[in-house]
Amino acid sequence: MPDLIINNEVFEAEVGETIMDVARRNGAHIGFTCSRRGICTFCECKVEEGAELLNPITGNEKSRLSAERLENGSRLSCRAVFKAKKGTVRVTSRSEEVKQQFIGIFKAPTIQDKNDNLGALLGSVKQASKDYITMYPYVIKGIASGKAGLDTVNPFKDLNNLVQDSKRVFLRQIGLNRSKHSK
Numbered sequence: 001m002p003d004l005i006i007n008n009e010v011f012e013a014e015v016g017e018t019i020m021d022v023a024r025r026n027g028a029h030i031g032f033t034c035s036r037r038g039i040c041t042f043c044e045c046k047v048e049e050g051a052e053l054l055n056p057i058t059g060n061e062k063s064r065l066s067a068e069r070l071e072n073g074s075r076l077s078c079r080a081v082f083k084a085k086k087g088t089v090r091v092t093s094r095s096e097e098v099k100q101q102f103i104g105i106f107k108a109p110t111i112q113d114k115n116d117n118l119g120a121l122l123g124s125v126k127q128a129s130k131d132y133i134t135m136y137p138y139v140i141k142g143i144a145s146g147k148a149g150l151d152t153v154n155p156f157k158d159l160n161n162l163v164q165d166s167k168r169v170f171l172r173q174i175g176l177n178r179s180k181h182s183k
């Protein structure tokens with residue numbers, strides 16, 4: 001059984017599961033709003049170890065993540081599937097990165113450090129927005145060619161699921177709910 005380390009926490013994975021499957025089963029901090037349909041890109045994570053244990057980068061990821069991000073190890077958690085029976089995959093989620101940058105603003109000891117952390121956070125948000133907008137034409141193209149449904153332009157289709165799952169992840173993050181859950 002392979003291990004998956006998400007933001008420094010170790011979880012067990014099964015062959016055929018996606019990184020997102022493992023994250024949601026365990027309440028790990030990986031964002032999503034489109035419920036694994038490969039649209040929102042909020043589930044992006046950086047694979048720091050064990051990329052070879054996962055399926056190759058999919059066409060969907062190529063159309064939603066810039067070449068630069070893919071080269072740096074980024075994957076969509078809802079598209080990265082475990083293929084190997086053993087080994088360790090280590091990832092850091094983009095949502096965790098942003099969270100740490102946000103916390104860093106308040107924890108920084110000096111004004112200069114706070115400003116630096118704020119700059120890093122704004123840089124991340126700007127980059128994410130740019131990536132999102134520049135890759136969106138591929139979604140439109142998919143719809144025009146009939147390869148994707150019209151609902152793919154709505155990244156918030158599964159909002160109820162998002163709210164419920166975010167609540168569980170938040171409670172777990174602050175230590176009020178250590179239980180595992182599935183979905």
Ligand code: FES
Binds near residue numbers: 038039042076
């Ligand atoms: S949950 Fe993966 S792209 Fe939306």
